[in-house]
Amino acid sequence: MESKKHSVSHFSINYLKKSGQNENFFFSPASIFLSLSMAACGSEQQTLKEFKDVLNYQNNIELGQLIHSLNSLLTSSSQEFSVLSANKIYTGVSGMTQNCKQFIENNLNGGFEQVNFKEAESVRVSINKWVSIQTSTKIDELLKKDMISAQTKMILINALYLKAEWLYQFEVAQDRKFYLQPGKEESIVFTKMMYKEAEYKYGKFDHFEYIQLPFKNEAYAMEILLPITNLNDLENSITDEQIIKAQRSSKKTDVRLLLPKFKMGGTSQSVVSILQQLGIQDAFTNQANFKQFSQTEELLISNVIHSANIEVNEKGTEAVAATVIMAKKQCISLKKYQEFFCNKPFIFTISHIPSNTILFLGRFCVPVKQE
Structure with missing residues (x-):
């Protein structure tokens, strides 16, 4: 089972590489993986083969185990750490096989719902309401107007929201230099950067330096x-x-850490193009085979919409942050610190460390002015 958890992380890296470069990007491979799993269980023949190749599984037993393990990592909610997900398939046709229906009921917390896409606006409002409830109103309009129509046959929905408190909270952010192009003075912009001296897991490797910033739920970082x-x-x-x-x-390692304060994501985007580049192609064409979903009508996926957002900040009251600054001024440290300054573009994940599973993945290239 351990290797299949790794397959989600493998999927996430492949997905990032197909997303373009030199721009901010944030998504949840785990959430997309779950929605694709829903589609896979309704497919047959070449369509099914493409899902198996991209998701890296052999049969429905393996897929069910992987879905179950991911769901267990995406259902944590407390004041200090919350990860909330919404995954669901909406279709306008009938005739689902009993095997497919049972698989969805046993393994997926969102499930499958039949709707009348001729009432497109009503369906859109209903879907958005469901997503809003599932994400505690953090994503309130996943589907924009005109994203669905009377011609729509099926939609896969995945939405995910993360909120977490650092184990080691940062000092109040201050304006500091950020290099859009490392080492080039002409590329400098100023952005809010957070500072912390603490003990983190750190390593230096062939192509990158690595640091792990634990949350108060230390299984995640x-x-x-x-x-x-x-x-x-x-x-x-x-x-x-x-x-x-x-x-x-x-x-x-004792580390002096600089990290931008930023928000990312929050907009709904179609991810069909990336999925096609990864190898899922038949599902979006007239060659699609979703006989497990409907034995009476031909079905294809008309769109895959994904929304994920993240906010990275000091996560503490102003009084707490001020106290930390004051305490720092009153002591002289004799420790030798490793500097880890995120003042140039970098990749970041939110991961479940014990299972080596990437739940979120992002690329930070350009600071965005905070409101």
Whole structure:
């Protein structure tokens, strides 16, 4: 089962590499993986083969085990750490096989719902309401107007929201330099950067420096991969095996950390093009075979919409942050610190560390002015 958890991380790296370069990007491979799994269980023949190749599984037993393990990582909710997901298939046809229906009921927390797409606006409002409830109103309009129509046959929905508190909270962010192009003074912009001196898991490898920032739920952490040369070189060479190696071989180190304060995501986007590049193609054409979903009508996927957002900040009241600053001024540290300054483009994950599973993955290239 361990290797199949790794397959989600493998999928995430492949997905990132197909997303373009040199721009901010944030998504949840785990959430997309779950929705694709729903589609896969309704497919047959070449359509099914493409899902198996991209998702890296052999049969429905393996797929069910993988879905169950992912769902267990995406259902944590507390004041200090919450990850909320919404996954569902909407279709306008009938005739689902009993095997397919049972698989969805047994393995997926969102499920399958039949709707009348001729009432497109009503369906859109209903879907958005469901997603809003599932994500505690953090994603309130996943589907924009005109995203669905009377011609729509099936939609896969995945939405995900993360909120977490750091184990080691940062000092109040201050304006500092950020290099859009590492080492080039003419590329400098100023952005809010957070500072912290603490003990983190740190390592230096062939193409990147690595640091692990634990949340108060210490099974989860943000991982940052800071390129040795530039971000494009790192993206072209990085593999999920390298990240797992970094997780396992990094050592606890006293670190001086600089990290941008930022928000990312929150908009709904079609991800069909990326999925086609990864190898899922028949599902979006008239060659699609979804006989498990409907034995009476021909069915294809008309769109796959994904929305994920993240906010990275000091996560503490102003009074707490001020107290930390004051305490720092009153002491002189004799420790030797490793500097880890995220003042140039980098890759970051939100991962479940014990299972080496990437739940979220992002690329930070350009600071965006905070409101």
